Structures are given as structure tokens and as C-alpha cells.
Amino acid sequence: MTASAGSMYERAAAAVRDSRLGEAVRRTTDSLRTGRRRAVRNMDDFEALREHARRIRAHTVDHLDYYLAQLAGRVREAGGHVFFARTARDAIDYVLEVAQRHRVRTVVKSKSMISEELELNAYLAKRGIRAVETDLGEYIVQLGGDRPAHLITPALHKSRAEIVRLFEQEAGHPLSPDTQSLTAFARARLRQEFLRADMGITGCNFAVAETGSICLVTNEGNGRMVTSLPRVQVTLMGMERIVPTLDDLDVMLELLARSATGQKLTVYTNLITGPRRPGETDGPEELHLVIVDNGRSHLLGSEFQEALHCIRCGACQNVCPVYRHIGGHAYGWVYGGPIGAVITPLLRGVPEWGQLAEASSLCAACTEVCPVKIPLHDMLIGLRHRVREQGRAPLLYRALFRLWANAVADSRRFGLALRLWRILQRPFVRDNYWRWAPPPLSRWLAERDLPAVAPRSFREWWQTREAGSPDSPSSNRPVRSSHATGTQHPGAGCKSPHGGEMHE
């Protein structure tokens, strides 16, 4: 998928202005994260399980070459074909070659984020091969000529009215807008596609090295359709989506659905191992597994290797205050939310995509819910550091931070800076808050409260206290002592109820 037009800031600003989008994103993410919280609350040892899963992922990615070789051997043993694709181009060419050899005209797809990375549908379409998305959310997104906005609920940005309009265009007649009718329409329409498709394309939630199995989890059943009906199955797999054993898969399954939707287990957990065997009446006659790098190996051996531990549950998106305000599209590529902000620059290039690392308040909610404990917010800081190292920060930014570093490095200089600041802030401050400022600071102030530097710093207060001054705050008004501790005010950082009127 190519980058959307404009910078991340422009996309984010547009998304924030879209109140309907904001409401839709919050409704779905609220529901998903509440589900997760409930599912997790009833588990003993959930934290220990996360740690165990983290260790499985760490071991697996550290030994990725070994397990991929084992997997490939098992898949071939079971009668499947394996292709290793270094680049998106390699993967697409391979899929195209298989499709053309079988004279494929219609492909049914179950949800695959990696196929979005590869822009596979567009390539197939250019060669006259129609690819139909069959996950209901992905189908809606495809009809709208749109991109998925969330890992688990790709169409969360689409309103019912929009969906009705898209389905009616497709149906050629009016449809009732209730969910059951819309679902029934999609079921009937996609059923025809399943039955006549020549090829099924899937993603891969986990491959199991021990058995050579591809594990697909879906709630709708489209994953089973795509792997039971067409003659040929092609599975695209990000190279890190592998576990060593069935026991490890069991651990991941304990975590995946609970973290994603709050279910104990998705409705269909499907293990596919090679094509159908002699004597079987359904299942693919030919099976291809395409293992894709597409930039992932840049992360191996780097400080960001753990980002490859991700099992794509979407939990970090549901809790991220930034994602919850701007949705997935503002991130500009395939993956949104904290994990997207981390891996997009790493897979696509820091110079062009590094600004995604700014799309975070560093509150660490993402790290807290990650089922495999990826330190996402640390990685975002690491990415910001990398951006600065490459000299991508604006000059003013760098100058200000140099000044700041200088001032806080030494207590005498810091005291001096505070005194200077007190004088400078005088024209702008009333009731301990900045009320207005000249541009460009005015823009910053429009959405934030900036408390004034207190008339007396903590150090100054401490000195008077040590000297036993009669108005020592500790002796008569300990509760209000926070007024003397620099810039700390209750409510700092959020809009105060009395603030805002005086802004220019």
C-alpha cells in the first residue's frame, strides 16, 4: 500500500475533525477492550502466562532460521509447496505464477494483513484475476475501495448508512438496514464466490514448525471456506508468524482471542497441513506456503527485534489514546496504532515514516496490554532517537532541546533559567496559567494548559524552610505546598474549566 497523501499530522488533524469517525472508533475499541478486561480478569496467572508467551516468542524469533527450515520440511513432507520471498515483488510474482498456471480467474481471500502490504489485489486485478475479500469487514472495505482501519475489525470506520449504500450498489436493489439482513446479503453473495473460486488465498495466524501446519483463526468461517472449497490454496505468511510446537500454539491461542475480542477462543481455529489426502472429498488439491520477509529481517539483531513478537491481536490499538482519536488510516500504511507506529518506519524506512513515532503519548497503555509484552512505548522512544540521529528534526526543535538540556544539567543554571522565565512569562500569565502567547506558541496553547512557573521554586522554598522562617509552609499550610514546587498544578496538562476564554 502506498502512503496516503500528506503528512501524518495532516491526516491526523483531518481524522480528529471527523466526529463521526471518532465516535465509531471509540465505540468499537471500547467494546473490544472491555471484552479483553473481562476475559483476562477471570484468569489465574495471566501475567505469568504473558511472560511465558514472551519467552516463547523471544526464543522463536532468535531461532527463526531453524524453525522456518523445520516448517518448510514438514509442509513439503505433507505434500505442500513452500516458497521463500525476500521482497514483496518475489511474493507477488510467485502467487501470480501459481494462479496463471491454474488459469485462475476468481480468488477468494480470507483476511490477510500481509497481502495488504504486498498490494496483492491490485496486482492480480491488473492481470485479469479478480480477488474477493470474504471477511465481512474486509468485504465492506473492498466494496468501498478503502483500506482496513483496524487489525481485528477492519471496517470499524464505516457507518451502517455507508454499508447499506455499498451493499445496495452491489445488490442492485434496496436492502433493509438491520445487521441480520446486511449479513444475510453478504452471506448469499459471498457463498457464490466461494463455490466458483479457483483459488483461495489466506494469511497465517501461526505456522507450527513441529507439524507443518498453518493455523487460521476466524469467527465467521470464511477461513474454512477459503481452505475447503477452491482447488488451490496459497497462504501468505509473514516470516515471524511461527511457533515451534503445538504446546506453544496452545499458549498463543490462550492469549490471542482474549486479547483481541475477549473471547476464550475464536469460533474456528483451523489447522491445515498440506493438501487433501488420497480418498478425501474436500480441501485443496494443491497448497502453497509463501514465507515473506519484505523488510522484516531489518529488525532481526536490532534493538527493535521484539517488534517481530507481535501476534496481531489489536489490543494496543484499542487502548491507545492516539489511535482512539485518529483511527487507523491516519497512520498512512497498513498497520495503525502503537504496533503500526513502530513497525511501519522499520519496514518502510525511518526517513519517510519516522514521524509515526510521534503518534504516541508514551503512556505505555500499549505495553501494558500486549499479550507478548513488547515494550512498544520504549520502542517509540528508540525510534524518535533514531529520527533525531538522522538529523530529521526541525532546526528550531533541536535548538530548543539543546537549550533545555543545557539549562537542566546544572542546578545553578536551572535556577537562573527559572528566574529568567518568570520575567518572560509576566505579560502572558494570569491566575498561574498562560492565557495567551504569540504564534507559534499560541497554536500549542490552544489545546493545552501551560501552568506558569511558580513565584518561588522548590529549592527557594526549601532554603527558607531550612532557615526556620516563620512563614515556613510546612508549619502552617502543608496542603498547599505544591504551589511552591515549580510548575506542578493540579490538573496540569488538561484544559482547566476556567481556561480558554482569553486565547487569541
Next chain:
Amino acid sequence: MSSHGVPSRKVPQDQEAFLAHLRSRLTSVEKAPHPGRWRGRDYDDPPAAPPGVEPAAGETDRLIDRFSRELSAVGGKATLVSNPEDLKIFLQALTGSRNVRTAVRDSHPWWFDPSCSLDARLPERHARTGWLQALEDCGLEVVAADASRDTVAAADIGITWADWGIAETGSLVLLSGEGRSRVASLLPPVHVALLPAHRIAATRAQVFARLREHFPPPAWPANAVLVTGPSRTADIENDLSIGVHGPAEVHVLIVSPPGVAEND
């Protein structure tokens, strides 16, 4: 390693270059050990009852109970049956209130073999058993799943055996293989599954362990699917909807004839 003649590209070379690249990226990495099995998990098979001894009283009942509760929590329905007559009555009740005529069934060996063990094979000649007779007598037109795909797709009900049940999640485990069918449990809007009570395991981990034991990898089945309730989606404005692509109804008939020994 053979490339199986397809595709034209030399697959193993691509693999070698790909994996060599990964190895080179990983040389400087301090390799983490595998943490072993998850200590909070019950992997062991329940202790097999010694020959001639009934299983611990209540254990199977507890598993049936848990399975039924979990299944109903995800929108499925469990019913106890003890013989083919019960199946016939169940199907008549299920179809009586609505306009359904056709059903598709798999040809699972258990239709013919009351031991319900994974070693059961299809008989040389299709015997007429009580279970199949029940399908004949229930008033539905029942075809086998190896009929044409359109016939299967048009059926109102799919009837299959389930190779295992998993109590902790209310899941069915359906394998591919001789006589079994992937589509019979998938295409029709209603799925009726027969599940022998003694084949309910407590955990998914136990089923994985038994699968591994029974089918060491080259013999691993082409398909093993865990089905946990009816098909569902929440993709339209986060509003739950049942029966998207898979069945909207899942009925599990737990077969618990008095006196059936623990098996497998």
C-alpha cells in the same frame, strides 16, 4: 528435499539464501532458551481406567457438564442422547417446527463402529447401522457429503461426528480423513454433531497431546478444526450477528450410552 516438480523456480536455493540472510542477522543475538511447557496447563491425558474398571465416577459427568456450559455460553446447544432413537427424535423435533427437507451427513467411521476410537475404519461394505437407520427414519432427505458440492451447499442441515470435544471452551474437534467431511459441518446453516461422551477432554492442550501421539507428524491429518459455537461477526457497527459464512446453529448431541467403556 524435492521441489515436487512445481513451480518452475528452484525453491530450495531461495530457501537457502533466505535463511542464510536470517542467520547472518542473528549471529550477534544472544539466543533465548525455550521456556518449556506452560506450567499452569494440564497436558496429561486423564489416567486411563484399568481394564474392566469403570472410570472415576463423576469425571465424565463433570466434563459433560463443563462442555455444555461453555458451549451454551458461546451460543451453541448441547443435548444428551443415548441411542439412535434419541437422534431420530431430536432431528424430528429440530425440523418439525420449520420448513427443512434436506440434510447432508459425513461418512465418519463411527457411524459404523460403536467403539468410537480413532483406529476405527470404514467397513468394506456399508452396513446399515442403527445410527444411519435413524437418519433414514427422521423424515429428512439425507445424502452423504461426497455428493455434488451443490447438493451439499443446498442442504438445510449438516450432520457429522466430532472426533473430540474440549470442555474448557465448549469446542468440537473435527478432523479430515477417511469418510470425514470439511464441508458438511460448514456449508449448511445448521450443524448437528454427534460427540461420544468419553471423547470429551478437559483442555485443548490435552487434545493436542493426544493428536500428536496418534498422528506423529508425517501422518498428521490434513485438517483439524476446532469449532466453538456458531459463526459470528461484529463487523457492522460492532453489532453482533450470528451465522455469517458458517452455520448459525450448532447442536451437539453428546452420546452417552450406559455402559460404554472409556476408549482410545
